[in-house]
Amino acid sequence: MAQQIGAAATAGLALPSSQTFATIMQRFLAQVVDALVAFGVFYFAGMQVARRFGGLTDTGFEMTGRPAALAIAITAAVLLAYYVFAEALVGATLGKVAVGIRVVNAQGAVRLSFRQALVRNLLRFVDAQVAYLVGAIVIMVTARRQRLGDLAAGSIVTSHETPRARRVAALIVAAGVAVGGVVASYWLRGMT
Amino acid sequence: MNRETVSSENRLLAALGYPIGIIPIVVLLTDMKQDRFMRYHAVQAIALLIAGFVVFVALSLAMTIVLSIMPFLFPLAFLTPLLMLGWLALTIWCAFRAYQGEMFTIPVLSTYTARYLG
Numbered sequence: 564m565a566q567q568i569g570a571a572a573t574a575g576l577a578l579p580s581s582q583t584f585a586t587i588m589q590r591f592l593a594q595v596v597d598a599l600v601a602f603g604v605f606y607f608a609g610m611q612v613a614r615r616f617g618g619l620t621d622t623g624f625e626m627t628g629r630p631a632a633l634a635i636a637i638t639a640a641v642l643l644a645y646y647v648f649a650e651a652l653v654g655a656t657l658g659k660v661a662v663g664i665r666v667v668n669a670q671g672a673v674r675l676s677f678r679q680a681l682v683r684n685l686l687r688f689v690d691a692q693v694a695y696l697v698g699a700i701v702i703m704v705t706a707r708r709q710r711l712g713d714l715a716a717g718s719i720v721t722s723h724e725t726p727r728a729r730r731v732a733a734l735i736v737a738a739g740v741a742v743g744g745v746v747a748s749y750w751l752r753g754m755t
Numbered sequence: 756m757n758r759e760t761v762s763s764e765n766r767l768l769a770a771l772g773y774p775i776g777i778i779p780i781v782v783l784l785t786d787m788k789q790d791r792f793m794r795y796h797a798v799q800a801i802a803l804l805i806a807g808f809v810v811f812v813a814l815s816l817a818m819t820i821v822l823s824i825m826p827f828l829f830p831l832a833f834l835t836p837l838l839m840l841g842w843l844a845l846t847i848w849c850a851f852r853a854y855q856g857e858m859f860t861i862p863v864l865s866t867y868t869a870r871y872l873g
Contacts, residue, residue: 682829686829686832688833688836689818689832689833689835689836692835692836692839693811693839696811696815697811697815697818697835700812700815700816700819701815701816701818701819704816704819705819705823711815711818711819711822711829711832714819714822714823714826714829715822715826715829715832716826717826
């Protein structure tokens with residue numbers, strides 16, 4: 564069935580022999596690295612919202628209700644922009660660069676348009692249900708290893724030969740965003 | 756059965772068994788299954804969990820087929836989180852009823868669990 568589903572959507576399209584579809588493990592590891600970025604953004608946004616609406620504690624911040632929803636909404640918007648711009652402009656987020664994979668247009672292995680990147684990442688909300696179980700199930704049953712976002716946007720995720728230095732740099736930048744988010748939020752807190 | 760005839764510990768365990776899948780399994784693997792109230796909710800909680808998983812997988816496959824053929828229908832995919840929220844609400848409702856000491860039935864699902872419970 565998996566072959567049939569994939570074949571129906573991608574008849575006649577094949578990858579260059581030097582490339583392969585990204586595995587679930589590669590995509591998972593890319594998510595782990597991107598989670599560092601998400602952490603930094605969330606921590607910074609959370610601290611700023613707590614500074615403005617109350618919720619600062621001795622060790623950080625604690626919020627419920629509307630301030631918490633606002634912090635989550637700001638984080639989600641920033642991360643959506645991060646994913647869309649990174650995938651549309653360079654074909655990969657920091658996590659994908661670190662792992663050596665990239666997102667390309669399924670029609671011709673070129674970069675995604677902004678519309679494709681937006682559709683792909685809006686559907687991340689659906690694919691990410693129950694710790695990306697939906698995405699994992701769909702990737703397993705499609706011939707081109709696409710999640711729902713890829714199917715809707717017409718994109719595929721492939722392996723990409725990335726120099727080791729660039730991978731390490733991406734990992735360092737992602738970690739830097741995480742640490743930077745925490746440090747900056749405490750620095751700004753100290754200024755109040 | 757009601758709040759007076761079932762101990763508060765049993766009511767709490769039965770209620771937590773709905774959102775926390777490991778609890779009903781432990782109940783059925785230990786002497787706790789001798790208690791009719793505990794056995795009833797353990798079986799029902801496992802059935803609800805399995806049904807939820809089956810629906811979840813079926814929905815994922817259905818969306819895969821739909822989007823493979825008609826990608827422009829992608830807004831339909833956003834219905835799945837809503838269904839997940841519905842399932843979560845059902846789980847919380849079951850937990851609440853179990854904590855009240857009730858042995859309630861879930862439409863469709865209870866016909867299957869009744870066979871197992873005898």
